[in-house]
Amino acid sequence: MTRQMTGAKMVVQALKDQGVDTVFGYPGGAVLPIYDEIFQQNDIRHILVRHEQGAVHAAEGYARSTGKPGVALVTSGPGATNAVTGLTDALLDSIPIVVLSGQVPTFMIGTDGFQEADTVGITRPCTKHNWLVRETDKLADTIHQAFHVSTSGRPGPTLVDIPKDVQFANGTYVPPTKAATAHYAPQMKGDMEAITDLAELIETAKKPVFYTGGGVINSGPAASQLLRELVEATGFPITSTLMGLGAYPASGDKWIGMLGMHGLYEANMAMHDCDLMICVGARFDDRITGRLDAFSPGSTKVHIDIDPSSVNKVVPVDLPIIGDVGHVLEDLLRIWKTRGRKTDKASVSAWWDEIKTWQARDCLAYQGDDKVIQPQYAMERLEALTKDKDRYVTTEVGQHQMWAAQFLGFEDPGRWMTSGGLGTMGYGLPASVGVQMAHPDSLVVNVAGDASWLMNMQEMGTAVQFRLPVKQFILNNERLGMVRQWQELLHGERYSHSWSESLPDFVKLAEAFGCKGRVVSDPAELDDAIQEMLEYDGPFILDVLVEKHANCFPMIPSGEPHNNMLMGEADTQGAIGSSGATLV
Amino acid sequence: MSALNLKKGSSRKSAYDLRDPNSEVIETHTIACVVDNEAGVLARVIGLFSGRGYNIDSLTVAEIDHLGHRSRITIVTTGTPAVIEQIKAQLGRIVPVHEVHDLTVEGRTVERELALFKVAGTGDKRVEALRLADIFRANVVDSTLESFVFEITGTPEKIEAFAELMRPLGLVEVARTGVAALSRGES
Numbered sequence: 001m002t003r004q005m006t007g008a009k010m011v012v013q014a015l016k017d018q019g020v021d022t023v024f025g026y027p028g029g030a031v032l033p034i035y036d037e038i039f040q041q042n043d044i045r046h047i048l049v050r051h052e053q054g055a056v057h058a059a060e061g062y063a064r065s066t067g068k069p070g071v072a073l074v075t076s077g078p079g080a081t082n083a084v085t086g087l088t089d090a091l092l093d094s095i096p097i098v099v100l101s102g103q104v105p106t107f108m109i110g111t112d113g114f115q116e117a118d119t120v121g122i123t124r125p126c127t128k129h130n131w132l133v134r135e136t137d138k139l140a141d142t143i144h145q146a147f148h149v150s151t152s153g154r155p156g157p158t159l160v161d162i163p164k165d166v167q168f169a170n171g172t173y174v175p176p177t178k179a180a181t182a183h184y185a186p187q188m189k190g191d192m193e194a195i196t197d198l199a200e201l202i203e204t205a206k207k208p209v210f211y212t213g214g215g216v217i218n219s220g221p222a223a224s225q226l227l228r229e230l231v232e233a234t235g236f237p238i239t240s241t242l243m244g245l246g247a248y249p250a251s252g253d254k255w256i257g258m259l260g261m262h263g264l265y266e267a268n269m270a271m272h273d274c275d276l277m278i279c280v281g282a283r284f285d286d287r288i289t290g291r292l293d294a295f296s297p298g299s300t301k302v303h304i305d306i307d308p309s310s311v312n313k314v315v316p317v318d319l320p321i322i323g324d325v326g327h328v329l330e331d332l333l334r335i336w337k338t339r340g341r342k343t344d345k346a347s348v349s350a351w352w353d354e355i356k357t358w359q360a361r362d363c364l365a366y367q368g369d370d371k372v373i374q375p376q377y378a379m380e381r382l383e384a385l386t387k388d389k390d391r392y393v394t395t396e397v398g399q400h401q402m403w404a405a406q407f408l409g410f411e412d413p414g415r416w417m418t419s420g421g422l423g424t425m426g427y428g429l430p431a432s433v434g435v436q437m438a439h440p441d442s443l444v445v446n447v448a449g450d451a452s453w454l455m456n457m458q459e460m461g462t463a464v465q466f467r468l469p470v471k472q473f474i475l476n477n478e479r480l481g482m483v484r485q486w487q488e489l490l491h492g493e494r495y496s497h498s499w500s501e502s503l504p505d506f507v508k509l510a511e512a513f514g515c516k517g518r519v520v521s522d523p524a525e526l527d528d529a530i531q532e533m534l535e536y537d538g539p540f541i542l543d544v545l546v547e548k549h550a551n552c553f554p555m556i557p558s559g560e561p562h563n564n565m566l567m568g569e570a571d572t573q574g575a576i577g578s579s580g581a582t583l584v
Numbered sequence: 585m586s587a588l589n590l591k592k593g594s595s596r597k598s599a600y601d602l603r604d605p606n607s608e609v610i611e612t613h614t615i616a617c618v619v620d621n622e623a624g625v626l627a628r629v630i631g632l633f634s635g636r637g638y639n640i641d642s643l644t645v646a647e648i649d650h651l652g653h654r655s656r657i658t659i660v661t662t663g664t665p666a667v668i669e670q671i672k673a674q675l676g677r678i679v680p681v682h683e684v685h686d687l688t689v690e691g692r693t694v695e696r697e698l699a700l701f702k703v704a705g706t707g708d709k710r711v712e713a714l715r716l717a718d719i720f721r722a723n724v725v726d727s728t729l730e731s732f733v734f735e736i737t738g739t740p741e742k743i744e745a746f747a748e749l750m751r752p753l754g755l756v757e758v759a760r761t762g763v764a765a766l767s768r769g770e771s
Contacts, residue, residue, distance in 0.1 A: 124628060125635050129679040132623065149679055183620075184679055309673035312666060 007136040007167040008033035011100060014143040016043050017176050020071050022062060022437050023047070024055040028075025029115060030102025033167035047437060047466055050458035052079050054430035056086020056157075057456070059097045061434030064417045065392055067220060069096040069150050070434065076102045077115030080161070081122060085424060087157045088126040092421025093243060094218055096155035098146045099123075105165035106134055119161045128156035134163070136171030144179030153186025154307040155218050186306060190323030190331060197319055198278070198302050199336040205276035205300075206347035207354075208236045211259065211288075214243030214420070215281015215305060215325050217413040223326035224413045227280065228252070230333055234343050237355055239267035241282050242405055243420045250409030256355060260288045261556050262402040265363035265565055266355055268554070271296050272562035273354070279303045281325045284315040285421070286583075294561030304328050363554045363567060364406055373523050375400065375475050375546040379407035382445070382473060385530050390442045391415065392435045396428040396452030399481035399552045404447040426455030429472065433459055436468040443471070443534065450476040450503055450543075460513040463539040471533050472541040477548045478503060485551045490576050506543035513539075521545040558583035612641065612662045613688040614695060614765045615672065620680035621647045621655040628678050629657055638663060638671050642697075642740070642762035654682070660740075660763050687765050695765040699743045704731040705754030713753040720746050731756075 005013065011034050015023065024047045027035045038046050049055040052074045059070030074083050080101040090097045104113040120132045129149050131142045139162065146158040202208065210231060216223050224247045231238050231254045238248050239259040248255055257264030259271055271277065277299045282288070284303075289295045292314065301317040303310070304325055311320040321328055366376045393408060394417040395401040401418055410416045417435060419427040432446040446453075453474050463470050475481075483498040510517025515538050520529035526544070533542045551572070554565045559580025566575050619625050626645055633640050641660040648656045661671060668686070675684045687693040701722075703713045710732075717724065717734050720742070726733035736746055740763060747758060 120624060121627070124624065125631055183682065307673075307677065309670060309677055311673070313670060313673075316666070 003173040004170055005173050006033065006037075006170055007139050007162065008037045010136070010140045010171065010173050011143065011162065011167070012037045012041060012044065013173055014140045014176075015071060018144070018147045019068070020044060023071045023073050024049055024058040024062070024434065025073030026052050026055055026075065026079060028079050028102060030076035030104060030164050031073060031079075031100075031162075031167075033164065034073065034100070034102070034162075045437075046073075047433070047462065049430065049433075050461045051456065052082035053085050053426065054433070054456050054459040054462065056083050056097065056099060057089065057424070057427050057430035058434030058437070058459075058462075059099075060086065060090050060093075060095045060427075061394060061417050061431030062438045063095050063097055063434075064431075065414050065435040066438045067414060069098055069147055072097065072099045074099065074101050075115065076104055076119065077117045079115075080117055080119040083159075084123060084126055085422075087123055087159065089419055089422040089424045089427065090157035091126050091128065093419065094155050094214060095157065096150040097157045098143075098150050099157065099159045100143070101159060101161050102167075103132065103161045103163040106163045107165070109163065119159070123159050126157070127159050130159040130161065132161045132163075133166055136166050136169040139166060139171060140174040141179045144174070144176045145181055145184075147176075148179070148181040149184055152184060154215075187322055188306075188324040188327050190304065190321040190328035192331065192335075194319060194321045195328060195331050196335055198321065198332055199339055201276055201300060201302065201319070202234060202236075202278075202336055203339070203342040204344060205236075206344055207274045207351045208234070208276040208278065208348065209270045209274040210236055210238040210278050210280060211240075211271060211282055212238060212244045212247055212280040213241040213282025216244055216247040217281075219281065219306075219325035221413060223281075223324075223329060224248070226326060226329035226333060230329055233333070233337075233341065235345075235348055236278075236343075237270055237352065239263070239270065241285070241288055241420070242418060244282065245405060245416045246410035246413045249411040251411060256359070258405050260285075261290070262406065262552055262554065263556075264406070265361055265554050265567065266358035268556065268562040268565060269358045270355055274299045277301045279305075279317070280329070281305060283310045284313070286314070289315060290556045291559055291561045296562070361567070363565075366550075369547070370523055373521065373526055373544060373546045375403050375477070375550050376407060377523060378475055378526065378544050378546055379403045379447070381526050381530060382447070383408050385527065385534065386443060386445065389534075390439075392417070392439060392442055392444045394418065394428040394431040394435060394444070394446045396446070396448040396455075397423045397425045398449045398452055399485065399550070400447055400449040400452075400475040402482075402552045403475070408447075425452040427452075429453060429456050429470070430459045430462075432470040432472075433462050433466075433468055436463070436470050437466070440468075444469075445471045445473050448472055448474045449481055450474055450478060451480045451500055454504075457509070460510075460515065460539060460541075464514045467538065469536070469538050469540070472539070473533070474506060474541065474543050475546050476503070476506070476543050477546050477550070479548055481550075482552070484549075488551065489557065489572055490581050506541050510539075510541040515539040515541065517541040517543060519543040519545065607665050610662055610664060611668060611688075612660065613668050613686055614693065614763060615659045615661060615675070616683075616685045616687055616765060617657045617659070617675055617681050618648075618683040619655050619657060619678075620682070621653045622680055625655070625680050626657070628680070629659075629675065632674055632678065633659075633661070633671075636670075636674065638667065642760075644762040644764050658763055658765055685767070687767055690767055692768040693765050694768055695739055695763050696737055697740050697743055697761055697763050698735065698737045699746075699758060699760040700725070701734045701736065701747065701750055701755060702731060702757040703734065703750050703754050704756050706730055709753045713750060716746075716749050716753075722746065
């Protein structure tokens, strides 16, 4: 069946046929025909953001908490350029989103028209793929391809740039089933010989560790289930990157915490001393590896990843397995079980004894205080008062993000939304809007820092307009805390421009946006303040005034290996050498 | 290096396994990609090289299948074995890229480049240029009383050698196409 319709109508039809129920966007001249079509239908909700960056982060939050692609709609020129940060964020964290941008009419392209930008040129390096559609007949097919590419293989952002005349013109609509998507088909099944090799390694390993990442979550809920089954069956310890939290439950007894620069002592020591590292859907990021030439020197490294370019990119591995995590884990479990479910139990038990001595160091311990709220204490209380709720957490970027990762426990995938690869300050608030749209009855908390939160604070307007009861939990130290920490460690305590002197009154700000706020500085009142935030029926800003000079530990200083962590203030003198100082 | 016993290269059929992945030796490879001939595809390929800091020594591109709208991009690049592997893997990720071939490791290849040389001069130098062109089987495709344009086809090395000889004889301008390459044999 072929149908004739305008390009603008095609956009809405294609979104419906792709199962899209929510679009985050901002209108403008070059997308008016599409907005006119949105006005005349009720199947797709449009969420008006306050800035296009917010639209893209909201779409990311929506995608990460549902597993479905997020959609953003922006106008040409500045609308598209404002989307660039969000696109790059989604590319680095492998989040499936589709951005539709308006463009000046085809006959004006190249004339420096009003609000014209070379959108496909600008977004080429920050999308998985992008398209400029010059004919209405190709529009529907292209949008379907954009969804296919965005969600297939390693997920990522795609962008479709649609000139205004293409939106007005008539053309033939193509349904998703007829779209030309066959040419892009990443390999899903892993090589069976390699998977058998891995089963063999599992049988003989003495000090194994699972090092898992966002790829497990991207692979779908089945992959997390298979991972849990594999971990339980083998009894091996498991650590995860920032991106992978929740794939294995934090309450599980094989969980040894997050690894990396601000990861747990036991997790990093296990990575350093292991003899078998099974990397599942992670990519040996520099926040994870620390100093490369001293990274886990004695281990056989196995890497399961759907993206061949992730393999051997920074760390040479002994056994690469290219394929979807879910598929590979399923085959691995089957093969390993058929071979007799063997592990070297005595050695693994001794390995656990070693890990337990590291755990006994209690690396997250901090100095309590009854006058000033310590940021770690704030996270502990937030965890205590929300962990039994149907909870989703987003974060901004900085110290608060690391404390959230350290102190909050995630039992399921898709509950933790944070900007990992790009480290985008301003991610958390719009992401919380996107998550709340997808889960209207759940608790959505954005753990924020004062500086990050201000970067996209205009999105409080979105939250209020659409009655999204997002909870903004701001750890306010009047500092750019992580920058301040690095200046302390690296730049002789010269705190160049890392404090905020003219912060707004967050309570008044909340009132100005039409929601509620509260400020708390007394540790004794913190629980009450958190309760008020949770019970309030609407968006809430909780301004938690915390210790201004707290540093985030443990920390692997730049240029150092995993087994050389700073555990507290006493370790910080001369911790970073001159070669480490050039690293970020 | 490995604590556990593992058959090296047991899972990958690439010739990469024959080389030391940690080697710092700089190698030159000729890589051919078959791509959809769509707007921006060349920008995606060269943007990958510039964005990730890889080298392009030469680049040749033209549509090879007009009905299927396929182009072949031939890139000569240099890097350590690990970088060459990354280049191939990254090229493979680009959506309109259908095939990536490392002709340098896939077997014997034939590589050719075409170049045009303008040589100006009179007297003995002019005669000598013509004599050397004959030795190199270069064709004269334009001549005036004081200049020749030679057309020469061959490996990059042969073209380099010809350029060296022409330089003292009045070489004024060179245009080169970059390398086109195919694997030898039937496959």
